[in-house]
Amino acid sequence: MSQLRNHAAFIWSIAETLRGPYKRSEYGHVILPFTLMRRLDQAMEDTKDAVVAEAKRRRDQGIENVEPLLRRVAGRMFFNSSPLRFSQLPADPRHIATNLAAYIDGYSEHAGAVFANFDFERQIQRLEEHDLLHAVVSKMCEVDLAPERVSNLEMGYTFEELIRRFAESSNDEAGEHFTPREVVRLMVNLLLAGDEEALAGSAPIRTVYDCACGTGGMLSEAEAHIRSINPRATVHLFGQEVNPQSYAICLADMLIRGQDPSHVVRANTLTSDAHRGEHFHYGIANPPFGRDWKGEYPTVKKEFDAEGSEGRFAPGLPGKDDGQTLFLLQLLSKMKPAIDQSGDLLPDGGSRVAIVHNGSPLFSGGPGSGLSEIRRHVIENDLLETIVALPEQLFYNTASRRTSGC
The missing domain is CATH 3.40.50.150 (Vaccinia Virus protein VP39)
Incomplete structure (x- = not known):
């Protein structure tokens, strides 16, 4: 449990970098989807290269609906067909907003819906306007949420702790x-x-x-x-x-x-x-x-x-x-x-x-x-x-x- 508290504490420290442009009640709108993105990115690392290669091959063949084929290659219900990895985004600070948007476009349907429900495109624009996007993404890349080291149950605990902190900081219920x-x-x-x-x-x-x-x-x-x-x-x-x-x-x-x-x-x-x-x-x-x-x-x-x-x-x-x-x-x-x-x-x-x-x-x-x-x-x-x-x-x-x- 101490490791989980450390994860939550570190992610919470990232939220504190938003102070000023963001109200404390708004921290969760940014940090929760980024935490999810980091988790998904590490969860699909084992088949990432195969998915990207298959996506290119199938699209070169003129196949439009590649999602069922890519799910099969991924071996799970979600994937990201963008050649980019989340961990690579900080390497190009000048184009990080454009690259992040392209990365999100590579998600499969239901994975993309995760971020649509956070209205995440608007958050990307807002972070970029306040010169915060690169700092937040860089810090999130330091968090290790790989499934082989953080189980689904432990990940659930981490989210609950974050939600509790966000709710308390905003006087939410x-x-x-x-x-x-x-x-x-x-x-x-x-x-x-x-x-x-x-x-x-x-x-x-x-x-x-x-x-x-x-x-x-x-x-x-x-x-x-x-x-x-x-x-x-x-x-x-x-x-x-x-x-x-x-x-x-x-x-x-x-x-x-x-x-x-x-x-x-x-x-x-x-x-x-x-x-x-x-x-x-x-x-x-x-x-x-x-x-x-x-x-x-x-x-x-x-x-x-x-x-x-x-x-x-x-x-x-x-x-x-x-x-x-x-x-x-x-x-x-x-x-x-x-x-x-x-x-x-x-x-x-x-x-x-x-x-x-x-x-x-x-x-x-x-x-x-x-x-x-x-x-x-x-x-x-x-x-x-x-x-x-x-x-x-x-x-x-x-x-x-x-x-x-x-």
Whole structure:
């Protein structure tokens, strides 16, 4: 952990070079994408030359859609076909902005989307205008984030530490962006408890879904835990996130993990179910709480009225001042049926859900209210296994929360 703190501290020191032209609240817009770029650059170093050569050969042949071919050569879901390497950019200070833009253009589709969600072209121009671009890129090249020396899990810790620092420095709510790893581990342990036998086969397949996935910490922890039980398990991760920067970090993590990047979607879960009709073995989330959903209400209410008892929000709608239980209903709607129409157990049926809430959904709302009806649905359908009270001040810049497993 000391090495990870050193990485985060050094990267944070790079952020301090932005002081003046950038407000502290803006540091993350620059440093997070550069950190991702350095990580991706080192992750694809082993096949970089082969990808560049194949890209030139195929384009000389007049083939326009070379991405599937280059993914095969890269041996992963992402690549960069530019002859440039990130580490070479500081060697030409006069043209560093032009070369960096060309380097970014060489990314595969989903890798390029990572930086588009940071609006990174604008940041490059701004850094260049203030004569900061060369200094920042040079410093980032000193950071060693190669996957053989920094695992995906360790990289996740590093990002969480950086996000925490950026959030605290800007008086932002860091708790909105990620969940403390200790809480995630507890949730994953609850989620998988009792499934050891099902996971012990020769090649079990499991799907994990997070409807408010943030930077992807819960998904990555769930995958790691499943693989610790059975290294032969195949784990497919699915997520949805509305914040563009959190989504970008999650997308990069999925790419490096070899997950299908199309399974993680940037969209508002309440107004657009990006995984409509799909069901998963495990659902996990730390959704926003204590936040009103008045802006989403017209769309949600229209769906609620149109789909009735078959809809994802069928049990009821909470008050407009707090929409956290809508995410609970979203997760419940993604559970796999445990029995078929004749009442027989399905061989691959049933799911588990773990979600973080504050105390409000447990007690608020009188009889007949939306919250009361949601509670009734959970209890009467035997969906609640346990409620775990967490200590106060466990989440950054937040009061007490509680974890409930359904």
